[in-house]
Amino acid sequence: MFMKPKKNFIHLNLYKKIIDNVPIVGVDIIVEYKNGILLIKRSEEPKKDVWWFPGGRVLKYETPGKAAVRITKKETGLSSRVKNFVGVYTTTFERWKGIKHFSIHLVHHVVANGNVLIDETSSDYKIVNKIQKNMHPYMKKALKDSRVFSKDTN
Numbered sequence: 733m734f735m736k737p738k739k740n741f742i743h744l745n746l747y748k749k750i751i752d753n754v755p756i757v758g759v760d761i762i763v764e765y766k767n768g769i770l771l772i773k774r775s776e777e778p779k780k781d782v783w784w785f786p787g788g789r790v791l792k793y794e795t796p797g798k799a800a801v802r803i804t805k806k807e808t809g810l811s812s813r814v815k816n817f818v819g820v821y822t823t824t825f826e827r828w829k830g831i832k833h834f835s836i837h838l839v840h841h842v843v844a845n846g847n848v849l850i851d852e853t854s855s856d857y858k859i860v861n862k863i864q865k866n867m868h869p870y871m872k873k874a875l876k877d878s879r880v881f882s883k884d885t886n
Contacts, residue, residue, distance in 0.1 A: 752831045755822075759800045760787035762818065762841040762878050763808060768859035769880060770808060770844070775855040778825035778833050783858065785871065787837065800840035808857065809849025812842040818878045823870050839874045 742750070750756075763770040763786055771783045786807040790799040797814045804812040818839040827833035850857055863875050875881065 748831055751827060751833050756789065756833065756835045758787055758789045758835060758837060759796050759803060760785040760821075760837045760839050760874070761800050761804050761812075762839065762874065762880055763804055763810065763812065763844050764815065764841065764880060765808075765810060765844045765848075766859055768861040769875070770810075770848070771858055771860060772807060772850060772854035773856040773858075774853065776853055778827045779868075781855075783864075783867070785839075785874075786854075790838070796838040797840060800842055804842055804844055807851050807853055808844065809851075810844035810846045812844040815841045815843050816878075817841075818874055821870055821874060823868075837870075837874075839878070841878050841880060 770786070772786050774780055774782055774784050786804055788799070788803040788807070790796055791802075794802070797817070800814055801812050804810055818841050821837045821839060823835050823837065825833045825835075848857055862881055863872050867875075
């Protein structure tokens with residue numbers, strides 16, 4: 733199921749200038765759901781058509797934990813609570829020709845419930861119960877650090 737798209741916060745030309753000149757701070761969310769981790773298939777750059785964590789920008793005056801809960805709801809339709817903060821990671825991708833997207837990710841592990849209702853930023857979702865061979869190295873590292881697939885986690 734899909735939610736209705738919302739308008740952009742920042743005009744595209746300004747956003748391109750920001751991305752080209754300033755690191756972007758956001759949260760990526762390890763969503764624990766139905767005995768696994770929920771991944772979304774992105775429908776937008778960067779990483780269009782790639783299985784990824786739900787994630788997005790932290791809004792002004794918003795804590796990263798509150799952003800993780802808000803974004804989980806927006807992108808997946810699921811209610812959640814933060815289980816723990818996993819760590820800080822960085823990635824660089826080409827978003828538009830010649831424009832590098834450097835992101836600082838504040839990764840949170842949330843526990844979610846409800847029925848999945850993905851928004852316009854995704855084309856599909858899946859539940860995984862182990863680290864996948866074809867995952868981006870950043871995702872593998874965050875999942876290992878989270879210990880979400882370890883038997884000794886609470």
